[in-house]
Amino acid sequence: MARGRLQIYLGAAPGVGKTYTMLEEGQRLRAAGSDVVAGFVEAHGRRPTAAMAEGIETVERRALTHRGVSFTEMDLDAVLARRPQVALVDELAHTNVPGTRNAKRWQDVEELLDAGIDVVTTVNVQHLESLNDVVMQITGVRQRETLPDEVARRAGQIELVDLPPEALRRRLVHGDIYAPDRIEAALTHYFRVGNLIALRELALLWLADRVEEGLQRYRAEHGIAAPWETRERILVALTGGPEGETLIRRAARITARTPGSELLALHVVPADGLATTDPAALDRQRRLVESLGGGYHQTTGDDVVASLMDFARAENVTQIVLGASRRGRLGMMLAPGVGHRTVRASGPVDVHVVTHEEAAGTGRPVRLPRPGGSRGTGPRRFWAALTGAVLLLPVLTVAMAALRDRLDLSTVLVV
Template sequence: MARGRLRIHLGAAPGVGKTYAMLQEGRRLRAEGADVVIGLVEPHGRRLTAALAEGLETVPRRTLSHRGAVFTEMDLDAVLARRPQVALVDELAHSNVPGSRNTKRWQDVDALLDAGIDVITTLNIQHLESLNDVVRQITGVTQHETLPDEVARRADQIELVDLLPETLRRRLVHGDVYPHDRVEGALTHYFRLGNLTALRELALLWLADRVEEGLQRYRTEHGITAPWETRERIMVALTGGPEDETLIRRAARITARTPGSELLALHVVPGDGLVQPHPGELAAQRALVESLGGSYHQTLGEDVPEALLRFAEDENVTQIVLGASRRGRLSRLLRAGVGQRTIHRSGPIDVHIVTHEQAAGATAQRLPRPGHRGTAGIGPVRLWSALAGAAVLLPVLTLVLTALRGRLGLAGALLVLMLVVVLTALVGGPGPALAAAVAAGLLADYYLTAPSHSLKVERPVDIVALAVFVVAAWLVGAASGAAARHTHRALRATSEARALTRLASAMTRGQDLPALLEQVRETFSLTAVSLLERTADHTAEPRWYVVASTGEWPPERPYDSDVETPIDDRLTLAARGPALSSDDQRILTACATQIGIAHTHGRLARHAAETDTLAAAEHTRSSLLLTAGHDLLTPLRTAEDALARLADADSYRAAGALAAARASVRRATELVADLNDFGRLRAGAVDLCLRPVALDEALTAALDDLGAGSRAIALHVPEQLPYVIADAALLTRVLTALGADALRHSPPGAPPALSAEALPGHLAVRITDGTGSPPGGARADTLPLRLSRDLAEAMGGTLTPVTDGAAFSVTLTLPASAHCPGEP
């Protein structure tokens, strides 16, 4: 018997419509002639879901008793006996009541699938076992009902039931998910906008991985090796060398610029296992890759390009990032490097060659090390290379010149030897040049002047020639050494200026402190750098904390560092690495001062932003409380006076006082409700349902809410007005509040007027009364008008109070649709 097919409707949170979608699919299959039954559906009191389940055959549930309570579960045996083609089973991760045939509902579903019954079920992303910790970090709620990921992975089809977080919150407010007494708590806890957004992203990413698994399985089954660029995958090849950190960050930037892309890092281990980088370097690079959101891999291979491309084909990689070769030109001429061979074999895969400081011929952005006096810019390598070259070339040329002595003469031989001395001077400076000149003079005297094989010189002219030769050679070497020193000084000055310019430019662009410290670390070839700040408390031993750091094992205290540069009384720059010269220390001090300035400016900016935010919030709170207190004071005083008059008034006067008291208390109640709604609006908990609304309908509802007093309002509304895009309930509330405010402030004989006008793309409603604004504009800042203004802005419109001296008017402007009511 063929195993049944499993279809899962996956959701990011309760209330997105998984059960509804499952029932819709069941109805569709039944309409096509399939035998569909409901094994178990949990409507959770949702009317639309329960209505959709009506008309589908339902297998009666099994009743179980546990700890004195009665529960119902799916009757697995009854469904198996019924043997439908399709069974609808809700909540796959549910734990069954003790005493059931299986502990978990997914085990019941597995039994139905083994019996050849297709099952359609539902599942929330938070119930997957592998995501339990992540969901707890996001929502703060531990899910006790979990499902092994393998069960979901075995599903033949997974369909995401997606809903925008804002839409789900609106459904929650309307009572479509939970009862009204649970809505407020759900909105402020589990169903916060950030939680829903994170859960939705989690569901999308998990489902994308399942789609990717299906794609890879299809490619393997059909023998497809060419990459399909359905998703950008950037692979960086690692050697375990110091340049890998640069390559990883470069590949991460490429990945970040391509939404939905994936970063992979691959280290190819040689087959013989003889050449291996330090394990600590690979571990650090792996940590860096994972911190940047990538995945680290290793593979075995004799031919590195072949291993790279084989992995790229297996993982459907679309781009490869390689480092520039560290080999010299001669080595590259003899055999192509890994980069060139990878490019030749890559086919449709793009290959990026990234330069770095260890590449052959690359210019490192580091300060040149100051040399000893007289040898600055030359260094021991050039010095010994010059001496070795002279030791080899001078004897060889002397032997050749001895054979050609009759043709060239002494002058010609000395010119040839002078070339070697000049070359030695250019490479090694004055010291090796002088040594080469003396050696060349002695060789010429011994082999090329009469008498041969003797240091005696017969002709005085030969003595002069040899002396001039030695002096000229030394002068050329001295000039070469001076030029090398000047070049070194100029290069160092340029490097210092470049380092300070790069740091200042990074500060101008607003880079964070770790990026600035990374520049310092690279400039001075340091291992790690930390910016430390001392606490303000006065203790015997000062306490330090790390403001920012970069590199491996950054120092946490100044005395843990190899290099320390104080910035001010509380800040210091500490670093690990080689000792610095006095010149390097001077430049490091300048860089540390700039970093200290950047830290101070950033702290001041954050403090100013926090102060502005707190000041604005405090101003809003104080203004709101002052307005609410002022508005509440009048009706409460009126109610107090009216209640006092009730004590000694006759029945007629008591009835009037009671009516006044009721009106005042009603007004106070309205103000408190407005204050509560104002707070909810500021917190983003007011639900909006924007749609085309006819103004006359909203206006009629507002006049009904105003009661008998609305008859005094003069209406000037054209018959044909476009629909206004708004929330019908909130629009009615705004019009009611504006009408009530106008009625309260209109003097006798000057009733308020309401007019409407269609503007391009908008509809303007103007309410005018016969009195001007009180002194200081307090009329425009009352709580009802402030709440109405915020509600109008929430609907995409504006509310503008205007005082022209004799009258006070409020203009409500909202976006309008293109058609008028009644038009086709």
Template structure:
């Protein structure tokens, strides 16, 4: 059975019209004779959306009851049994009510697709898993319902439903999105112009990545290697030389000219791994590329231009930035070089050759390290000086041999010298052997002349073969030593990296490991001449200094570094500069975190308090204004009702101000607590009276013989009022809240029990955060201070306030306070 096709309408924000657009597509398909049914559509009371359902067939929803409340969910089994060609399923990110087969609606959609049914569905950008935290930081509203990006990216079609922020705000102001009483709060918070602009950009960028993925798949399926300039991608090739900084900055400027262009830095490492770039320079240049918004990549290849172009074509690059050749004029005459070869093979990719200070000056390489040790070179010279005369004497004393045999024996001697001492002793042996062969074995004997041309050719071949063999042997020895050195460096770097990753302070761990590796007395990191980190005992001047960054130096004390050690120390120093930068960024983030938290709290406070302050003030003002009005004559009953309304509104306002003041005192540590002996049976009735008529619905089961509490009566009453008010808010009339009391060890537990929707256990800590209410996405029904303040007041009296799941559904808040005699003992 073929899998169904998924088409997703991605909304930049709620209210942009994605459901309406989806229904338009459903009507178009139905008009073409396709069997279309509405599995589930949420109109949210929007008349235009409701009208768009038209005469489309609607599958009846499944009615479910959860924790005393009725819910209507999509009937997945009914849709599967109906088996339409196309099913319309709204709100992909929806969380299903417990009792359904799948916890998430997108999993229901997956079953429909597996059954071969095409699906039209909708989702907003804030519900994408990868963007969830970003949207929360922008809007201040956390979205608990999310959809995996992989599921959305797997859709055959994703269509963006967009609208300018100004147009969407006009729609809201006209009442086309939310009910009138919610419009002002929504426009002032989630639907601010800045928020909508940011959400719109997130949606466009996410969809651009989706389109890029589809394009890449299409190019791969059709074996298209030619560059399609759909988006500027600038690749900068790094050799690890000092010119890399210039190339990266030039490439970044080129990328900046095209809005949204990508910058990719790449280094091609030789496949043998022996002739590599300076790791310290590469580490520093990687940091520079990433700081300019680029990415760093490393590829392996023997043919550098070919490897570079394969990488560029693989990422669909449009431009390549290379440095002008540093080789001298003679070297450029003998070989084309990387730049010229890349240009010749680049095809449709633009190649920029950027001049720099080292261009054309020749490669400044340090002296090649000797292939063999000094002892072996001396032994090689000794072997040549002693062995060749001994061989000549043996050939003179022994029976006469043809000249060819003599040459072969001398060639064996030269190879032996090369194996013992390397290139230079072998060259000496080759020259000396040719002279000895000429004097003793080539007619005319005893003279440095050659009578026959073939003998001259034989000697020339001997010298050529001897030199070639000596070069090969020396090169092999040098490569072997380089491989051993590279292996040792890699092992050391891996060990250091492991110790740094395991350490809590990467910078100090890096410096300490560097000190141990090279047996140093101390290692000090300086930034702009000031020591910022040091390990070991600092005594006397530095024995060596290694530059890690523009202003960062590493001072080494204890011994002078060998040339072979300095290369790896430079790599460590570059990593130390990166670690220093990371520690400073972490410190700045830690400093900014309290400021960000304070800003979040201030924003949430203003958003919430603006509603709770305005509502009672508006109600009280309206009542007083009505009483003062001379246009209407009120009877005594109406006047009493208006006065009661004003009195209740002002009481609400008084409680709000009291909560805010107490919370500020708690946070400042200035709350006065006066604990005394008090009975729970005395405080509970006062709290119920403070709740007004609603308090009479609460079931009380507090034993009269409960031990006395050690608590502040006023604060205890405030705690109970807040807990009971919260329980009443989420209770149904047929299941009112209950308060019970019991003794548990040395404490008295007062339990406030409700049978409402409850809260997931993984979010119990969140209910005690100030200025929010779980389940209230817009946070406009109150300041959400009740539970946060209650826990603070409880802890100020030496007690605890913890949540617990109510058997059968709901939430129980357990208030534990010490028994009175324990309070006196303390």
């Protein structure tokens, strides 16, 4: 039996109309010929919501008593026995009354999905487990009912139900959300404009991450290696050297100037497992990355550039931040450095090469001229040295040729 499909309407805040939208979808499916039932719908006394539910078959709720108080919950067994094509189940994060088979409503929904029943449901962003502490900081209210993020992420479809803060506050004032005696307190506390803006942004960012997962999956399934610049991702490459903190802060500034962008850091560990950097330095850099809101990663590989580019393609990175080479000019002439090779391999990915105190030629102490002028390289000394160099080589060549019968090759080479 094929597993049912889960569709979630994610509310940015209470009262945005997610239950109404769920019922509207139910009516659309019903008009298209699907067998739709309301397993559990909470209208909260809102007349437009109750009117939208008219015509949809409702499975009678199960009555329970807990500590002398009567409650009603979705009758899971009755819905399973009815076996509709689609079940409408409100408030996915709800905690069931003790005495029901499952502790949480999302567990009831899992049973419906396992039975091959499609489920359309609702949840507010403040009930997502990963955002619980953030919502507490914003609103001052701890949400007791939470939903594991992985449950929501498994949904086949998630749609955001949202309203501008002022429009939502007008609905609240008109009595469309809470009873009159709760309106004033709600306006001055939970439903403050700043709170609603923050909750709205949380919902958009969470949903954007979920969409990004789908995009990454699509690219992997279709073998798409080139980055798609749907979102700026700035990757800073760390060697564990002392320049790392400079690079991290530079990358963080680039990230801060690009709204919605993401900061990543990567350290490539040699495949042989031999440590070539100070673990304490790397740990400090990791903590700095995380304090700036970024993510720290490590990967293993013999070729630093290949490992760096493999990670960049896998994460859809759009910009890379590298430190200028610490090698001297001779070393750069003998073999191209990581920066040069990364630029050549980067393709459409932008590469920033950042100078720092440890870069070759930039960290040397500057000597001040001695009082009375320098005795170093002036124009006269330069031309004298150049003339001497030009004349010395042929003179030595003539002298060595004249003495070739008395000197062996090793002596000539030393001279």
